[in-house]
Amino acid sequence: MKNKLITLMLGAAATVAIAGAASAGTLDDVRQHGFVQCGVSQGLMGFSVPDAQNNWTGMDVDFCRAVAAAVLGDATKVKFTPLTAKERFTALQSGEIDLLSRNTTWTMSRDTSLGLKFAGIMYYDGQGFIVNKAKHPNVKSVNDLAGATICTQSGTTTELNIADYFKSHKMDYKLLTFEKNDEAIAAYQDGRCDSYSTDQSGLYAQRLKMATPDDNVVLPEIISKEPLGPVVRQGDDAWFNIVKWVYFALVNSEELGITSKNADDMKKTSTNPEVQRLLGVTSADGTAAGFGIGMGVDEGWALAAIKQVGNYGEIFDRNVGKDSPLKIERGKNALWKDGGLQYAPPVR
Amino acid sequence: MSASYVRASDAPLRPPPRGHAGPLAWLRENLFAGPGSTALTLGLGLLLGWLAYQVLDWTVLRAVWTGADRSACAVPGAGACWPFVWEKFPQWVFGFYPLGERWRPVLTFLIGAAALAPMLMPAAPAKRFNALFLLVAYPVIAFVLLGGGVFGLPPVETTNWGGLVVTLVVAVTGIVLSLPLGILLALGRQSELPVVRGASIAFIELWRGVPLVTVLFMASVMLPLFLPSGMSLDKLMRAIAGLSLFASAYMAEAVRGGLQAVSRGQREAGLALGLSRWQTTAKIVLPQALRISIPNIVGIFIGLFKDTTLVLVVGIYDLLGIINAGLQDSKWAAPQTANTGYFVAALIYFAFCFAMSRYALFTEGRLARTGRR
Numbered sequence: 001m002k003n004k005l006i007t008l009m010l011g012a013a014a015t016v017a018i019a020g021a022a023s024a025g026t027l028d029d030v031r032q033h034g035f036v037q038c039g040v041s042q043g044l045m046g047f048s049v050p051d052a053q054n055n056w057t058g059m060d061v062d063f064c065r066a067v068a069a070a071v072l073g074d075a076t077k078v079k080f081t082p083l084t085a086k087e088r089f090t091a092l093q094s095g096e097i098d099l100l101s102r103n104t105t106w107t108m109s110r111d112t113s114l115g116l117k118f119a120g121i122m123y124y125d126g127q128g129f130i131v132n133k134a135k136h137p138n139v140k141s142v143n144d145l146a147g148a149t150i151c152t153q154s155g156t157t158t159e160l161n162i163a164d165y166f167k168s169h170k171m172d173y174k175l176l177t178f179e180k181n182d183e184a185i186a187a188y189q190d191g192r193c194d195s196y197s198t199d200q201s202g203l204y205a206q207r208l209k210m211a212t213p214d215d216n217v218v219l220p221e222i223i224s225k226e227p228l229g230p231v232v233r234q235g236d237d238a239w240f241n242i243v244k245w246v247y248f249a250l251v252n253s254e255e256l257g258i259t260s261k262n263a264d265d266m267k268k269t270s271t272n273p274e275v276q277r278l279l280g281v282t283s284a285d286g287t288a289a290g291f292g293i294g295m296g297v298d299e300g301w302a303l304a305a306i307k308q309v310g311n312y313g314e315i316f317d318r319n320v321g322k323d324s325p326l327k328i329e330r331g332k333n334a335l336w337k338d339g340g341l342q343y344a345p346p347v348r
Numbered sequence: 349m350s351a352s353y354v355r356a357s358d359a360p361l362r363p364p365p366r367g368h369a370g371p372l373a374w375l376r377e378n379l380f381a382g383p384g385s386t387a388l389t390l391g392l393g394l395l396l397g398w399l400a401y402q403v404l405d406w407t408v409l410r411a412v413w414t415g416a417d418r419s420a421c422a423v424p425g426a427g428a429c430w431p432f433v434w435e436k437f438p439q440w441v442f443g444f445y446p447l448g449e450r451w452r453p454v455l456t457f458l459i460g461a462a463a464l465a466p467m468l469m470p471a472a473p474a475k476r477f478n479a480l481f482l483l484v485a486y487p488v489i490a491f492v493l494l495g496g497g498v499f500g501l502p503p504v505e506t507t508n509w510g511g512l513v514v515t516l517v518v519a520v521t522g523i524v525l526s527l528p529l530g531i532l533l534a535l536g537r538q539s540e541l542p543v544v545r546g547a548s549i550a551f552i553e554l555w556r557g558v559p560l561v562t563v564l565f566m567a568s569v570m571l572p573l574f575l576p577s578g579m580s581l582d583k584l585m586r587a588i589a590g591l592s593l594f595a596s597a598y599m600a601e602a603v604r605g606g607l608q609a610v611s612r613g614q615r616e617a618g619l620a621l622g623l624s625r626w627q628t629t630a631k632i633v634l635p636q637a638l639r640i641s642i643p644n645i646v647g648i649f650i651g652l653f654k655d656t657t658l659v660l661v662v663g664i665y666d667l668l669g670i671i672n673a674g675l676q677d678s679k680w681a682a683p684q685t686a687n688t689g690y691f692v693a694a695l696i697y698f699a700f701c702f703a704m705s706r707y708a709l710f711t712e713g714r715l716a717r718t719g720r721r
Contacts, residue, residue: 042663043673045681050673052435054444054508081507082673084663087569094572208681211424325418325678 026098026232026239027071027296035077038064039097042082045205046320046328047103047123056080059319060101063122063230063247066309067099070246070301075308089114092233099243100231103201110231117240120247121229123320124332124341126222127161128200130207134215136194142221146171151184151193153177157224158197165223185210195219199226204326222332242295248344249302252278253311255335255344260310263303277347279303291347302347312342406684407691421682428688432680439674440692443510443665449502453513456493460486460520468707470714483524490517506584510665512696518588518666519653525592526652527645530599531638535629537604548600555597560658563590568662587659595652602648606641607633639715646708650701668693 030036040048040060048058061080069075081097092100093115104110105125106118129150131139138144142165152158154177166173176193178184185206188196198206203218210216230247232240253259256275258266267279275281277289280299292299309315313335320328334340367373379389410427412420421429442450463482466472494517497503509517536548555563567590568583575581610633618628638645660669671689674680 042665042669043676045676045678049676049678050439050444051677051679052439052674053447054439079507082663082665084661086565086661087663090569090572094575096572205676205678205681208418208422208678209683209685211683213422325681 026236027242030071030098034072035079036064036068036071036099037079037081037097038067039081039083039088039091039100039102040064041102042084044103045208046201046324046326048080048082048101057319059122059315060103060230062309062315062319063101063250064099066250066305066315067230067243067246069304069308070249071242071297073298073300073304075304089116092116092231095233098232098239103228104231106227106229115234116231117234119230119232119240119243121227121341122247123201123228124222125199125201125226125228126332127158127197127224127226128203128222129195129197129219130188130203130216131195131219132191132215133217134212135191139194139219142219142223143169143171145173145195145219147173148194149174149176149192151176151178151188151196152198153181153184154179161224162197200331201320201328204320204328208325220329220331238296242297245295246301246305249278249305249347250309250312250315251335251342251344252347253302253306254313254342255337258306258311260307260314263307267303274347279306406687417679418682418685421680421685426682426684428691429680429682429685430688432674432682432685432688433692435680436671436674436689437692439511440667440670441512443513443670444508445504445510445513446502446508449496449504452493452496452501452504456490457516459489487521487524506582509584511670512667514584514659514664515653515656515667518584518591518656518659521588522591522595522652522656523649525588526595526599526648529592529596531603531634533596533600534603534607537600538607552597552600555594556601558594560591560594560655561661563594564658564662566590583662584659584664587662587664591652591655591659595648595655598648598651599645602641602644603637605644606637606639609640610636642708642712642715646704650704653700653704654697667696 047060050056064078065075068078083091088102091097129142207213207216232243280289280292282288288299292301317323320326332341336343380386406427412426413430415431467478533548536544539545567586614632618632656666657668659666671693675686
């Protein structure tokens with residue numbers, strides 16, 4: 001009820017805000033400011049975290065950098081605005097930020113009634129389960145959790161998702177809900193329940209804070225859809241296209257094998273037309289590929305983003321994947337050809 | 349000439365009475381006065397000792413003192429994770445203030461401390477000049493130093509301020525603004541002019557009737573939507589304004605309590621002496637009223653200082669906010685990292701609040717002596 005009211009209020013306010021904000025193009029604004037104003041979370045492990053030298057790191061942060069590199073040619077030209085969950089949409093609607101890259105779930109109500117547009121899915125998240133393999137060596141999948149006691153935070157959709165999933169799979173379960181997340185995790189660690197459930201990325205983060213991280217395994221199944229992606233204002237299609245295609249370029253470059261290290265070489269030597277088009281190689285007769293110019297940015301847009309930030313796989317591995325302490329499996333975030341969901345339309 | 353009732357020899361010497369002075373006597377009287385008292389002392393002593401040992405065990409004995417990342421602290425049975433604090437502490441103090449510009453908040457703080465110290469010492473001279481400097485010149489100096497943008501100082505936006513600096517800026521500005529505003533409101537509420545009185549009452553009741561979180565939330569989320577597009581008020585300034593107005597309403601009620609405690613005869617005597625209303629208020633009623641309300645005023649100051657943590661909900665990194673953000677760093681994720689961070693936060697908040705409270709006690713005592721004279 002409260003949420004609905006807030007949604008309604010934001011929606012109404014958004015209409016007012018858009019009328020004012022859409023007058024000038026975001027791309028022009030960004031060029032004029034000389035930096036991309038990017039809304040990130042106040043601190044979420046692996047997605048946006050400030051380090052001790054005030055540098056922001058994380059997947060959401062790297063996406064902002066990629067956009068800045070594509071538009072301005074310099075990945076450091078980003079101004080990060082940490083936002084709370086409540087302010088994030090207002091900040092976008094009121095023009096305080098150009099791009100919201102803050103682990104925001106793409107839902108229909110947000111997409112259709114808040115005056116926002118989701119530009120892609122940077123991370124396929126969803127509710128998962130964690131179990132202690134020392135105590136439960138036989139549990140390899142959620143389907144082995146029949147009859148288990150599950151700890152979770154009360155009053156969120158996690159409860160509902162568990163109920164739906166276990167009902168549809170005809171499994172018994174006992175739910176132990178807690179007001180606070182920390183209490184639920186403490187209960188799980190004390191052995192009061194067999195498993196703890198929240199979004200999978202959160203499970204990996206929590207696992208690191210446990211006394212024996214290696215004893216706890218995140219089960220492979222995801223039982224709900226939480227697609228997280230960057231958001232822009234509705235009504236500025238040029239900017240929306242740029243953000244959307246920066247994301248596609250990151251995914252495409254991983255598929256094509258372009259990395260931050262070999263991007264320059266690939267541009268010079270690759271004979272693959274897909275690579276040439278993506279990196280803006282000028283053909284022999286001197287005509288440009290024109291994909292960057294078509295969007296209103298430099299021809300080297302994708303090259304700059306890949307070279308300075310890396311392709312999707314590099315961003316994933318560095319922040320949440322195998323090169324980070326989190327060690328999240330690619331899972332659903334693998335490329336489509338590897339059985340995942342990350343798929344980008346071709347550059348042609 | 350002998351009487352049987354007269355003693356022939358000295359009475360046997362009895363042991364001297366138990367002393368009423370000295371540490372042993374103190375112990376006996378206060379801690380071991382009887383069996384019940386002794387049991388209570390021993391029980392509570394054991395409990396306290398156990399607690400102290402637990403704290404010592406966690407903060408020192410089992411603590412990890414050095415290390416480069418989480419692997420040092422993510423050891424079974426490890427206590428506090430101090431290397432996390434060593435690495436993050438400068439950020440907890442300065443927030444996202446650019447590394448090369450951190451001398452500016454330090455200088456601001458030093459100037460403030462240098463100007464404030466003589467104000468706090470009753471014997472120090474030149475109070476009037478000093479107060480003028482603190483209330484008029486210092487805010488400008490602090491603003492210029494912290495904000496920059498003039499005199500060749502690179503501008504630092506308030507979004508980059510954070511940590512203890514923001515906590516102090518918010519608390520000090522809030523305290524400095526809310527006291528005079530609160531006094532004005534309290535006087536307004538007692539005024540005989542209906543409009544002034546009505547407005548004061550409406551203001552006080554409105555702000556006291558709304559939770560602080562709501563005020564901050566309104567200031568940060570709803571206000572931008574009502575402003576024309578492109579015009580954005582600084583978030584920190586919005587929060588400070590909200591917090592100061594909120595505190596001033598409470599301040600007004602504390603001062604009003606003091607005003608009402610000053611007997612009517614004081615005012616009448618002042619008027620009878622031919623002083624004007626303003627003079628009576630400023631020179632006779634207010635000084636007495638403020639002296640009475642000092643405990644309440646300091647209570648509000650301390651409350652305000654701790655309430656600054658609420659700016660976290662509007663996305664400003666105060667001390668607690670920046671500690672929270674640091675806990676999300678996967679480089680340091682370990683079982684005791686969060687506890688260590690919160691422990692340090694608690695120590696810092698306690699140090700400030702305790703200092704304020706002790707100083708207030710000292711002032712109260714001094715003013716009480718003056719009052720008796």
